[in-house]
Amino acid sequence: MEKTDDALLQRMHHDLIDSFDEELELELDDRALEAYAGEGGGVFDAEHKAARRLYFRELFRLQGELVKLQDWVVSSRHKVVILFEGRDAAGKGGVIKRITQRLNPRVCRVAALPAPNDRERTQWYFQRYVSHLPAAGEMVLFDRSWYNRAGVERVMGFCTDEQYEEFFRSVPEFERMLVRSGIQVIKYWFSISDEEQHSRFLGRIQDPLKQWKLSPMDLESRRRWEDYTKAKEVMLERTHIPEAPWWVVQAVDKKKARLNCIHHLLGQMPYEATEHPAIELPKRERHEDYQRQPVPQDIIVPEIY
Template identity: 80%
Template sequence: MLTSALPDHEDLMQRIARDLIDSYDEELELEIEDRNLDGLDPASATTQSSTDKAARQAYFKELFRLQGELVKLQDWVQHSKQKVVILFEGRDAAGKGGVIKRITQRLNPRVARVAALPAPNDRERTQWYFQRYVAHLPAAGEMVLFDRSWYNRAGVERVMGFCTDDEYEEFFRTVPEFEKMLVRSGIKLIKYWFSITDDEQHMRFLGRIHDPLKQWKLSPMDLESRRRWEEYTKAKETMLERTHIPEAPWWVVQAVDKKKARLNCISHLLGQLPYNEVPHPPVELPERVRHADYLRQPVPASMIVPEIY
């Protein structure tokens, strides 16, 4: 029995290791600004095949290209006073936060902002259900990315018993009209569901358990959602069936492969909006004004941060 179980264990550990490497890549993406892909080999690269390295480099090249298009999209949204709302839904550890990070990584946070609302407080629980989300909707020239949204009621609230059957049914009666109203008001509404397998979520949760930098991502609610996989599946199926409307359809992102999911989602998002490159006048740096009587005052040594690096 030990011999037959060993390959499964080794395979699992290799998958966790690959997931850790992917998380290191996330940090590289934040640091690399000069697009020099020849220097993309972390210390762990010696354990990777040339095929893996080539795939990672191809991924980075395409990601940078798509992020360049996102900058053009941002300029168009701001210039043409568009209002864009993008919802990201999916199971825990499906990769929603990762793609949101890649979308906003190079953008102006005043134009493209993220709304990740916590659980409602006592006051918010007595409000109209959609009220706290409405406060985060965009004005002209803005994009808002919801890291989870009003669909919490169709998912976690339903599965965990945080809403009544009447509240659940009222949500489904209201949400199509609510979203149609948003669209009629001039908001472009795009909804993504990130889909992963049972096995993949299991592996990602184990990766978080073994990575001290990611353990904070695991909450008691996440662990309970793992136990209730089938209940979440039924809730997801009902949600997609009852809220997939022509004015605001659902788009399902196959997210078992994180990198492919990011590229596919960003590429699809760019295709949902008729943006074009906004011409900008050439930027000229003005000469600095200098005054003969200006004297720079020295900073007291006690205020200087020690240079230990």
């Protein structure tokens, strides 16, 4: 029995290490070229290693708090919408990935809507977003949102001046209506510099695993940097309301931006640890007449690895 317990503990330890590896894979997915310095492509120096250890330690801690937040949202039947806006390559997807990584997708889900189709263009502007709003006990993270009209649609000429002005007349009332209905609205703008976006775009061009992130619209946005800046300034000025204020995340350093955003998000809700009944694994039933049938060999995935 003792050997069995030791084997189980060892298995649990390996599973824990695997979960850490998943987080490291996310970092590798970022193609962290800063891991190599100098002509010879050296490894991290001591200071950089310490910073990485701090980052992962804080990320795991904050993700543990997000699990507590999730439990509180479910038990309190809270409803929350979190909008993530910012320039292309500002890091919105990265922070969303870290927020949702260890959460239940039935409780915390992501809405990333494509460009509207012909039918949706004839609807009330907010209509296609409404169906994604949360029910009680849910969190919805919008990877871009109805603020597309104030940004890309304005800069690229996809809406008329009349539609643009109507958006600014409507959006404060729309968000106040959401808040009155019991939906908390939290809005983040991820801010990066001209030089940082340029660097990240070049990185995507050179990285075959990330080239899919570069659309013709993204490349055009690079050329129209100043137009996007003006549109962003107008948007923040005209839609920063007490019921749903904007929060600006300094995002030139991606890792710091993730930690700062998650830490701030946790402070926006009065969550507390939720008590759960003790979990006891039931004993598996065994029947003498049960016999497991063999799996046909022709449907088994080849074990290449």
